[in-house]
Amino acid sequence: MRVTEALVYNRMGRNNTLSRQRLDKTSLQLMTGRSIERPSDDPLLASRIEQANRGMRRTDRFRENIAQTDTHYRNLESTVATVVDQLSELSELAISMVSGAMNADNKSYAAEQVTNILQSMRALGNMKYDGKYIFSGRLETTPAYDDLGNYQGDAIGRTTEVTDGYSIQTDMSGLEVFGDPGAGATTAFQAAENLRTGLLANDNTQILAALDELQAAHKTATGAWSVIGYRLSELQQYDGINDDQKINYAEQEADLVGADYAKAASEMQFAETVYQASLATSSRLMEILKMEARL
């Protein structure tokens, strides 16, 4: 093949450009720590990176839902625990008042205690958090119970997504805690009211009947407390699952995006050597061409 000046110059220019581009590409990887800068560099890889990012954002959303729901349930839990204690106290009072040693005056005094506990329980039934009634379901600006102790909230609450395809209830209606008259149960308020009536009437039969109702109400409230505990545990479990998933997605993303530093450094060194050799060779060739011109 004839070697001409045009051939030499064109080749020099092209090869210098190619080796410079190679050096630029590897140095950019090291500077940014990324294997690709633009989706067009590797569209398939970019798509996989985006899937991992979407996965992370989705788990973040689930974790936020879980956090909000967890806060709400913890408020519910402390309130329901107090209701359970109150029902226990009422039951103990009822048991103590049916003994032969208690007279009408003792029972009258006990009736006043029941009144106080009942008032407190009604207040708990209409407990608010962040300006919303916590036992009213979706009708959160309406008090759960009216003055007569009738439930006026919503029986079906809201749900929230805690992982792909699975939602959890975010609240608890008053019916689940204080009893559902529609299902034939006596509410905790009514049971307490019945106890007060029995005490004022000094009627042990009424007191014993009220005791049965209080124990049933106690069982309902304790059951609600257990459900809250179960849901909190479920939330924690799904939070853990989401956390693990996010870590997986993050690792996947890092593997896909992150440049292999050792490999990039080695490639850059090689590219640098090639570029330097290319420049040195070009320089020598130009000297030779000058010599030829001086012939």
Place this chain on the structure above:
Amino acid sequence: MDSIKSLMGGAANAIGAHKASLALTSKNIANANTEGYTRQRITLMSSTLGNVTTRRASSFRSATIQRAILGAQQSYGYQSGRLQSLQLAEPGLNDLDGSGVSAALDNFFSALSALSNDPSDVNSRQSLLAQAQALAGAVNVAAKGIESARNAAEQDASLTVTAVNQIVLDIAALNGQIDKTPVEMGQAELIDQRDVLLNDLAQYMEVNTLDQDDGTVLVYAAGGQPLILGDDASQMTLTGGGNAALGLAIQKPDGGVITMSDPPGGSLGGIIEARDDTLRTSLDELDQMAFSLASQVNTIHSAGTALDGTTGHNFFAPLATAAGAAEALSVDDGIKSDPLLIASAGDPTLLPGDNQVLKDIIALQSTAVVGGKTLYESYDIASSTVTLAMNDASSQMRASQARLSEVTAMRDSRSAVSIAEEMVELNASERAFDAVSRVFDTADKLYDTLLQMV
């Protein structure tokens, strides 16, 4: 005397021959770096009278290699035009840094989810409004990026057609000169200039050439449409534009106009393909996505109830058609001015806590609402249409560039000047010239001597 006269005549002939050879060699050396210059060589041969005469100068031009260069140029030009036209659209479709449409969609649905947990919370409503505006903004930016790329491609195509027309005129003019210029009067140089222009033309569009015996060339565009016949040049015009596809028409010297039905090839072909195929497809998909998003959300939202008990509110500003939807997507002014109008309840009797409408909107993210595709799938198609085409163009451009370098190297090897060779030729011609000059001097002295003898 006669023999001395013929000696002098032969020497004079030889001096002329070597002088011509010297002149050509020095011309070769002078043009060693001239783009497209084809080296020439004078062939010396002895005449019947025993003198040396020159055959006409021959040029080391290869029509086969020239055609290969034209093919490689048009292939490289096509991919280069394609890639350049697509590049402007990519930034708006780049989700790698978390600021693109994909992330904006996720954030929008996350904000919906947060509000669904507490529908009456004002902060959550403000947050949803902000994320909805961010989503609309991201879609607008993506669409504007694609539209800008299409507009820039149209301008590039127009400028390219202008350049092509000028080159075509120049080649035709050179054809005219070549036809009138004898070989020994510099025809080869004119052919070289014309070949350089043909290379430039080939990068802009596909051309097929037919060399004529008189040194001129006939040039045809893709599909066999005549561009240059002798010194007659056709002119091209760009048709279409705006929302319409670009096209090309050839106006012949006799005034007739032919519409080019075949793709023109070269960078012009790449630009038109990028604009009217790749970018058009991407924008159409993005428009469909935006239109479906707005329509589906509005349908659900307007059936829901806002916190004040009112209904019938659009969430996004209504869009009449899919065309232009991506660029026009925006949050409804009513919602922007009062986030409390965001409908959350499906049952007005369950205000303010009911979140059914929000949940129904959230469900859209995994529902096929865009022609059998989800919103995410539709956006992925819109962005990957461009990025895959860019990746392909980049890869093919590298291959074309390698091929072009290879055939250019073949041309440089065969046709370009080697100074070392020319130096040897120069030396040989110079020596021969010196030797013949001496013969002439000797003959001259003999003549003088004879005259003195007389």
